[in-house]
Every structure is written in structure tokens, then in C-alpha cells.
Amino acid sequence: MMIEINYFINVLIGGLVVGFIYALTALGITIIYGILQIPDFSHGNRYMLGAYAGFLAASIAGNMLEISYIAAILAAVAVSALVGVLSYLLVYRRLLDAPHITSFIAAIGLLMLLEGFALAVFGPRYQHIHTPFDYMVLVGALRISAQRLVILLSSIATIAFLFYFLKRTITGIALEAVAQSPIGARLVGINTDKITLIAFAIAGALAGFAAALIAPITLVYPIMGAELNLKAFVICVVGGLGNIPGAIAGGLVLGIVESIYGGYFDIRWKNLVAFGILVAILILKPEGLFGKKERRA
Amino acid sequence: MLLEVKDLHVAYGSYEVLRGVNLEIDYGEIVSIIGSNGAGKSTLFRTISGFIKPKSGSIRFDGEEIAGKSPEEIVTIGITHCPEGRFLFPDLSVYKNLLLGYFTNRRDKDGFKKRLEYVFEIFPVLRERINQRAGTMSGGEQQMLAIARALMPKPKLLLLDEPSFGLSPKLSWSVFEVLKEIKNDTAVLVSEQNASLSLKVSDRAYVIELGEIRLSGKADEVMANPEVKKAYLGI
Structure with a gap:
């Protein structure tokens, strides 16, 4: 009995x-969509390039795991943010007055371009980022991987920080304002271009x-971005595109469903079941879990 | 002069919407602009507030040429625009809408509190609704919030497009009464379908037809003009 509960908790974690x-x-996808109404299909490859930047930084930083992993995190965050900012400045900003479909196509082009870049530069091999948290910790009777705990705690902290930024700081409130009414934002003197740039940096x-x-758990390879991208998009649609709590809830639901199905049933069917549930949610609630039917002003 | 518009031409593609508009507003004035739908009132407002670039002509504000500046710059200079359609932030609270109204002065925390008190005195209902989401309020309350938001940065000039839209006659009247209270700090250019209402509180008025100013003068003179009576006042 104890073992079963422990197993379940580990699957849940x-x-x-x-x-x-x-x-x-x-x-990130939902924030960008909120601001520009563009489904940014290239977002997953910001994630992928960040992972490669982390891998390179870790290799350069040397053998001290603590230092190399921190270097990897900083490099990944910085490079992904930079790729986000550049995608806006070089691509999306130039298309603001073009028909919406042009930005869609540009996003797909950007997705392939970034993936091709990674494949050409780094090759198709799997790379590894080493973590200093490569051990198990005992929490009560549970043995949990320390890296997993780090992921849980730092994700929660990051999301809490994001909420603080959006709800309590004037720049964050301005970001929500631009998403709700770009014209209203300009009427009160907000520079929407600057806010959009900040949104891309945060998303990246x-x-x-x-x-x-x-x-450190899943390795680094060129199509890691495209794989995640697909799921992240489904999550955004299920949560209601542009809806921030929806993206978080959708992500957690998908992760837990996948993990429970993979942990108890045939792991090969994991994606089918997970996406099946997401499609079912959409059929029952087309505007998404947290979506609203009204359009913005 | 606070605002001097000279020979302003604005075109959408090849169609000229404003054809050489001349208009002036002095400090402390309420000025009405009267005209039917499509006469060019909203275009004139959008051009002054920087949303549309003029084809030619000059807009001087407080002695400075502002034609072609961005809306952000125009707000910072001291002109706010409360357009038809309001463009509030529907999912944000009344408080946050007003906070954003003060965006261009955002570092001045004490100034914000004073302005907040000021607009709450003008529109007490907003104080009661301070934590309510803007989009869930009635049309009249939203209109008051839109005007209050535009007043937040203590503008020298308020461009007020169709303020009585969606308001009951009684509320419309109180909005126009408010204009008289604020005009010493904030001059007002107001466009209004209900011309008799806006002319009563205005100092001067312009009549615009097909993108040209057809008539201008003291508000009571314009109101007494037989053609204006027939076309806009329904008398």
C-alpha cells in the first residue's frame, strides 16, 4: 500500500x-498572443535555442557543476529573451500593418529557420546539460529527484513573480492594458511598441x-522546440488563447494526464490520450477552459 | 492661444476628409464642434491626438508645432482624447484604469493620489466602484470612467467626442456641468450630437460640414443662427 502511494506521488510529481x-x-505564447493576436509558432524554438545556449555556456564554464549550471540557466534565459526581442524587431514589427495571415506564415517560417539553424550549427546529436542536483532527497518516506524539486520550486516562484509583475507593477499593468485595448493604451500615453518588446523579452x-x-532530464536536440511547441499551443487554446491562468492550468493538466497515463498504462499511448482529453475539452468548451467569448475593444 | 489649427488637410487614401480646417481654442474655454455624422469631427479629434497624420497644415499647441507627433507624445504634452467607443480596459478595475490614465506622470505618486481624489469628487460613483472591473459597469458609468481617465494626467486640453453617448439626459447634463467646473484647468473641445446641450455650456462653437468649417462664433450666436437651428437643433 505504502509503495503504491509513493509510486502515485512520484508519478504526480x-x-x-x-x-x-x-x-x-x-x-510566453499566450502573452504574445494577448498583445499582437499572433499565434507565434516559432516560440518553441526560442526554448530550443535557449537550451543550446545553456549547453554551450555550461561547457565553457568548466567542471564545477554549480557554476556551470548557473551559467547554463543565465545563458538560456538571456539568449531566449534575445531571440524573442529580435523576432519582434526583425519580423513581426514589420508586419504590424500587413494582413494577419502574413504574420502566421512568418511565424512558421521563423520556426523552420531557427530549427534549421540549430541543426546546421549543432548537428542532430543529443547534448547533455549536467546539473549539480543529480541526487535523490528524502521527503518523509518519499525519494524524490532533487532536480525535480528544483524545477517545481523555481517554476512556482517564477509564476508568482510573473503575477506580481503583471498585477502590481505599472509596466505589468500597462502590458495587460495593451492586450485589452491597444487604442486605449495609446490614448493614455503608453508606448505600445516598447510594451510589445518587453512582452517578447519576457516570453523568451x-x-x-x-x-x-x-x-538535464530530457537532453538537448534540434527538434525539442517543435515537439514542445505543438503541446504548448494546444495548452494555450485549451486554456483560452491570451489567458494567463488558462495557460498554467492547461499545462499542468496536460503534464499530469500524460504522466498518470504513462505511469499506469501503456506509455506509447500517452500523447494520444492526453491530446484526446484536450480535444474533448475544446468540444465541450470551445472558448477554452478560462476563455471568454467577448472580444476586445 | 492654447490650440491653433491652421489649414488642416487630412485624407484617407484619395478621399479628403478635412479640407483646410481652421480652429482655435483659448485657455479656459469650452468649444463645441457641431456637425452631422461623417462631417469630420472624429477625424479632426484623431488628428489632433496623433492617431492620424495630417496631409498638410499646422497644429500648434501652447506655441509648439505638434502635427504628426505620436499619441504618446501628445498625451505627455498635455492633450488627452476621450473618444467615441471609450476604449477602456474592460478586465481591469476602475482603479487600474485611472492609474493608467496617469501613466505619463507615473513616477509622481502623490500627484496621482490628488488627481484620483479630484476625479472622485467629480464622479463620486467611481469611488464606490473602485475595485469593479470596468467592463462590468453600466454604459453611463463606463462613460464617466472614460472621461475621468482622460482627466487623470491634468491635461491642458480635453478632446471629448460624444460625451453624452449612452447617458441618460440627466447624466448628460451633469457631465456638461462638470466641464464648466474643470475648464479653468482644462480647456475642452467637445463634439456632440445633442448640440443644444453642448452649446448651453460652451463659450464658442464651430459648425463643420463635409470637412470644412462653415460657421463659427460665440455659442449663443451660433445657437441663434436660423440654419443651425434647423439643421442641428431641430427647432
Whole structure:
């Protein structure tokens, strides 16, 4: 009995870990969508490039695991944020007045471009980022991987910080204002261009952080971004595109469903079941779990 | 002069919406602009507030040329625009809407509190609704919030487009009464379908037709003009 409960809790923690990684990535997509109404299909590759930046930084930083892992996290966050900012400045900003479909196509182009870049530069091999938290800790009668605990705690802290930023700081409130009414934002003197830039930087940073957290467990490879991207998008749609709590809830639901199904049933069917549930949610509630039907002013 | 618009031309593509508009507003004035739908009132407002770039002509505010500046710069200079359609932040509270109204002066925390008290005195209902989401309020309350938001940064000039839209006659009247109270700090250019209402509180008025100013003068003179009576006052 004890063993079964322990197993279940570990499966649940595994689900939460993956779920938070999904949530951090989906948050970026939903924030960008909120501001520009563009589904940024290239977002997953910010995550992937962040992971490679982390891998490179860790290799350069040397053998001290504590230092190299911190270097990996910082590099991943910085590079992903930078790729986000550049995607806006070089691509999306130029398309603001173009028909919406142009930005969709550009996003897909950007997705392939970044993936091709990684494949050409780093090759198809799996790379590894080492973590100093490569051990098990005892919590009561539970043995849990320390890296998983780190992922849980730092994801929760990051999301709490994001909420603080959006709800309590004037820049964060302005970001929500631009998402709700871009014209209203300009009427009160908000520079929407600057806010959009900040949104891309935050979205990128979140993806880079997620990549550096999960890379010691899942490795680093060129299509890691595309794989995650698909899931992150489904999560955003299920949570209601542009809806921040929805992206978090959707990510956690997908992570936990996947993990429980993989832990108790045939792991090969994991994606099918998880996506099946997400599609079912959409059929029952087309506007998403937290979505609203009204449009913005 | 606070605002001097000279020979202003604005075109959408090849269609000229404003054809050489001249208009002036002095400090402490309430000025009405009267015209039917499509006459160019909203275009004039959007051009002054920086949302539309003029084709030619000059807009001087407080002695400075402002034609072609961005909306952000215009707000910072001291002109706010409360447009038809309001463009509030529907999911944010009344408080946050007003906080954002003060965005251009955001570092001045004490100034914000004073302005907040000021707009709450003008529109006491907003104080009661301070934590309510803007989008859940009645149309009249939203209109008051939109005007209050535009007053937050203590503008020198308020561009008020159709303020009585969605308001009961009684509320409309109290909004216009408010204009008289604020006009010493904030001059007002107001466009209004209900011309008789806005002319009663205005100092001067302009009549705009097909993108041109057809008539201007003291509000009571404009109100007494037989053509204006027939076309806009329904008398």
C-alpha cells in the first residue's frame, strides 16, 4: 500500500514537473498572443535555442557543476529573451500593418529557420546539460529527484513573480492594458511598441528558463522546440488563447494526464490520450477552459 | 492661444476628409464642434491626438508645432482624447484604469493620489466602484470612467467626442456641468450630437460640414443662427 502511494506521488510529481515546463512555455505564447493576436509558432524554438545556449555556456564554464549550471540557466534565459526581442524587431514589427495571415506564415517560417539553424550549427546529436542536483532527497518516506524539486520550486516562484509583475507593477499593468485595448493604451500615453518588446523579452526568458530547467532530464536536440511547441499551443487554446491562468492550468493538466497515463498504462499511448482529453475539452468548451467569448475593444 | 489649427488637410487614401480646417481654442474655454455624422469631427479629434497624420497644415499647441507627433507624445504634452467607443480596459478595475490614465506622470505618486481624489469628487460613483472591473459597469458609468481617465494626467486640453453617448439626459447634463467646473484647468473641445446641450455650456462653437468649417462664433450666436437651428437643433 505504502509503495503504491509513493509510486502515485512520484508519478504526480513527474506530471507536475513536465506540466510546469509546458506552462512556462505556453505562458510566453499566450502573452504574445494577448498583445499582437499572433499565434507565434516559432516560440518553441526560442526554448530550443535557449537550451543550446545553456549547453554551450555550461561547457565553457568548466567542471564545477554549480557554476556551470548557473551559467547554463543565465545563458538560456538571456539568449531566449534575445531571440524573442529580435523576432519582434526583425519580423513581426514589420508586419504590424500587413494582413494577419502574413504574420502566421512568418511565424512558421521563423520556426523552420531557427530549427534549421540549430541543426546546421549543432548537428542532430543529443547534448547533455549536467546539473549539480543529480541526487535523490528524502521527503518523509518519499525519494524524490532533487532536480525535480528544483524545477517545481523555481517554476512556482517564477509564476508568482510573473503575477506580481503583471498585477502590481505599472509596466505589468500597462502590458495587460495593451492586450485589452491597444487604442486605449495609446490614448493614455503608453508606448505600445516598447510594451510589445518587453512582452517578447519576457516570453523568451520564460521559455529559456524552462529549457534550462528540464534539459538535464530530457537532453538537448534540434527538434525539442517543435515537439514542445505543438503541446504548448494546444495548452494555450485549451486554456483560452491570451489567458494567463488558462495557460498554467492547461499545462499542468496536460503534464499530469500524460504522466498518470504513462505511469499506469501503456506509455506509447500517452500523447494520444492526453491530446484526446484536450480535444474533448475544446468540444465541450470551445472558448477554452478560462476563455471568454467577448472580444476586445 | 492654447490650440491653433491652421489649414488642416487630412485624407484617407484619395478621399479628403478635412479640407483646410481652421480652429482655435483659448485657455479656459469650452468649444463645441457641431456637425452631422461623417462631417469630420472624429477625424479632426484623431488628428489632433496623433492617431492620424495630417496631409498638410499646422497644429500648434501652447506655441509648439505638434502635427504628426505620436499619441504618446501628445498625451505627455498635455492633450488627452476621450473618444467615441471609450476604449477602456474592460478586465481591469476602475482603479487600474485611472492609474493608467496617469501613466505619463507615473513616477509622481502623490500627484496621482490628488488627481484620483479630484476625479472622485467629480464622479463620486467611481469611488464606490473602485475595485469593479470596468467592463462590468453600466454604459453611463463606463462613460464617466472614460472621461475621468482622460482627466487623470491634468491635461491642458480635453478632446471629448460624444460625451453624452449612452447617458441618460440627466447624466448628460451633469457631465456638461462638470466641464464648466474643470475648464479653468482644462480647456475642452467637445463634439456632440445633442448640440443644444453642448452649446448651453460652451463659450464658442464651430459648425463643420463635409470637412470644412462653415460657421463659427460665440455659442449663443451660433445657437441663434436660423440654419443651425434647423439643421442641428431641430427647432
